[in-house]
Amino acid sequence: MDDARVPDRTAEENTETITEKNTEKTAAKTAGTTAEKTAGESAGQAGGSVPGPLSAQDRIEINEILSFSSHLLDNRRWDMFGEVFVPEVRLCAPQGEFTGPAGVRRFAETVDLSRFPATHTLNSIVEAVDADTAVAWSRMLLLTWDRRVACGDYIDTFRRTEHGWRIERRTVAPRNDSASVALAEGGYAPDPYAYAMFDDAVLAAAGRAGR
DSSP: OHHHHSOOHHHHHHHHHHHHHHHHHHHHHHHHHHHHHHHHHHHHHHHSSOOOOOOHHHHHHHHHHHHHHHHHHHTTOGGGGGGTEEEEEEEEETTEEEEHHHHHHHHHHHTTTTTSOEEEEEEEEEEEEETTEEEEEEEEEEEETTSOEEEEEEEEEEEEETTEEEEEEEEEEESSSHHHHHHTTTSOOOSSOHHHHHHHHHHHHHHHHHO
């Protein structure tokens, strides 16, 4: 009878121990999450937007914009330039600097692409600057209406807009025109060379993103 009146503390103690351990795990997890969040916020405050890799979908969209820009140029669809360029786009080329979609058309007119059919083909690499900015370096191959071939580089800075990715700056550097050949003494090298142009474009875009 006396044993029946003694409370069984073993089950209660086990329950209390499990509860304490679960509480400790929850507290540790919360502390870790808070620390990670604080570190991320600090990095953002120190350097502006926190750079991160582009998603696969971002890269697909950027490459589609590059391809579509060539289709529009080759088919002279000036009215659809808003699908690939921001309204204030800047294009820099040996012929000068051009602003806005209308400026891109004026550039095409200076090299007779507005009058004669041509085919642009690009292969591109893309570097992320931050979640909303990227720079693409494209090797451009141009087949002209009279079956001549020209090539060059496009350095494009992309910005994510409410309508998707758009080109906000394009630098054009020919590779095998007469001026480039003379500059390189028989070789094919634009001035400045595309590697430097690509690096400069990434740094410039990073500077804008950080402000």
